[in-house]
Amino acid sequence: MDIKRPVSKTASLRDVAAKAGIGIATASSVLNGSRSNTRVSEATRKRIVDAARELRYHPNAVARALAGHPTKTLGVLFGLPRVTIAESNPFAFAVIEGILAGAAKEGYNVTLFTEPWVDAAQSLGKMRDGRVDGVIVIAASSQSDILPTLSEFGVPAVALAAAASDSPVPAVDVDNHAGSRMAVNHLLELGHRRIAHLQGDDTLSSAVRSRDGFLQALRDAGIEAAEGYVPAGTYEEKSGYERAIFLLERPDPPTAIVAANDVLAIAAIQAAHDRNVRVPEDLSVVGFDDIPMAAFIDPPLTTVHQDLLGMGTKAVRVLMQVLRGEATPGEPFLFMPVLVVRKSTAAPAVQSL
Amino acid sequence: MDIKRPVSKTASLRDVAAKAGIGIATASSVLNGSRSNTRVSEATRKRIVDAARELRYHPNAVARALAGHPTKTLGVLFGLPRVTIAESNPFAFAVIEGILAGAAKEGYNVTLFTEPWVDAAQSLGKMRDGRVDGVIVIAASSQSDILPTLSEFGVPAVALAAAASDSPVPAVDVDNHAGSRMAVNHLLELGHRRIAHLQGDDTLSSAVRSRDGFLQALRDAGIEAAEGYVPAGTYEEKSGYERAIFLLERPDPPTAIVAANDVLAIAAIQAAHDRNVRVPEDLSVVGFDDIPMAAFIDPPLTTVHQDLLGMGTKAVRVLMQVLRGEATPGEPFLFMPVLVVRKSTAAPAVQSL
């Protein structure tokens, strides 16, 4: 395939040096701020700057990068195996929006890797072929070798939404455990006792932490989740719908459901609707994320809000620390979510046992 | 600022050539498929491949780019002056999702420019400093010199959502004119005669085309829009709300509103609600875009659906044509939108004059 480069080439340092009648190193020094000893006479500096302007000189980023300069661009990789950002969700884009905001502040561009991470042998090279200074990995699966590999080969990286206490790279995430407890406690206060959980993919640490928080809150209240009240599944709508139907068709259906994300929660509401179970009268539902749509569905979703934008921005800041060689905290940086009570939760109609 | 590069350097072509005991050019030839005469004996080919694997060799993309290869990454620039993608909207992200899908298919990565285009002098350089092979500009303002500049300097580019018949670069867009006409005709069939329009920023060609389509459809039906029924404004929610209030408080309020995008339509519904005007009984509202939220608001929004994903993907395909030096159509490629009737439109309560 014959790919063309831009037609009119930009002037090079050599061109402006020639035009200014001086050496290339000096031109580099005044134009691109390289070199420490920027002692250049006003006269020649002006000659150089003028020449550059006339020639519309702009340094070639690729050449600078090859000569050892940072590229000032960071990479973003969606960590789910075989899933790219393109097939994604409100979640990923909210996070990316935060990353963009953070990157803008640091003068960085961001490149989105469209190819999913396969394994170290296949994918590591792309992370360090010179394009990016560092990478932010979103929602890496705990089964994947991506984080350990990046760490092993010294690729500056931070994990977003995949915190683990033994994370090989700095991590920023939301406190899913606390979020689940908030949801459960809210339902407990409303009088619910038969509470089920729709968990996410348990290869994702967020899903595990959500479930653990759910179980913990119940335990703290002296309640034991009924057998089968925490069916396994994924973060996808279909999985949520099926499990909700399963739960609602039990002889002892739950009076409330805590979903690991809003998509699952909305699916549960849909399932309830299809089974003529009223929300919130017969069934309370709590989500997690607070995606834009959450406030608009019927009934408006009670959910645990997380600051996706803030997390994206924070991830960039942490990556910058890594790039500067500054110390970074050993433990994941956790954002505290907040419960947003809307209309999908209410006291149970019949007092549960 | 002292930015670190990855700790463990990847092996270079020289390293593997040395290990394989052959020349660097040959290694380049077999490993990176450069050069046409790939006639290399099986024996040395194997030696090279083995050495590369052992050394975990991966070509340095920056060096290749400097040596004249395409970077296999395309840039995306949000064309609104002083607005970056980061402050954006469901619209931009849907388009980007399409771009990502298209880029993935072509083996391209995409870098999002976080800095807004200022003017040619300030920003042109960044578009051709070697990072990207070409760029997709989203929603460029007709006031901006961005498209003409890119064209003048031969930077491969395509305009997305900024079609103009005299576009300096290939364009892909939705047919806003047809979309508006669909909206108006739908209302006309319902029996409406007093129809107002909430237009977008008229520095954006989409807004102008929407308004023209609106006016045209009315004219075709032999109706003249009442004075002040097409107030100027922007695509933003606040602007939509204020204008809707203004329209509703008129002595002769419209019985229907055609908004240039869903955000404006939703704002209009909100305004109606705040003024105790029932939708759709007292006021019909039609949007444009069909953002995910549109189906979930109360009442579900009747709107003109555009295939944002498809447009993003198409833009990538057109950019690839440009990069390959293939001919591209002179006229903008227009996607035909489709009217989606939901619950925000109905026959007018009182027969309008």
Next chain:
DNA sequence: CTGAAAGCGCTTACAG
């Protein structure tokens, strides 16, 4: 079939 050399556009010591 295979290698040495020049060049892509910069930066960085190192000399004057």
Next chain:
DNA sequence: CTGAAAGCGCTTACAG
């Protein structure tokens, strides 16, 4: 204060 040279890691004619 300023310049010549080497080098970043590749590719591309050009020679054998």
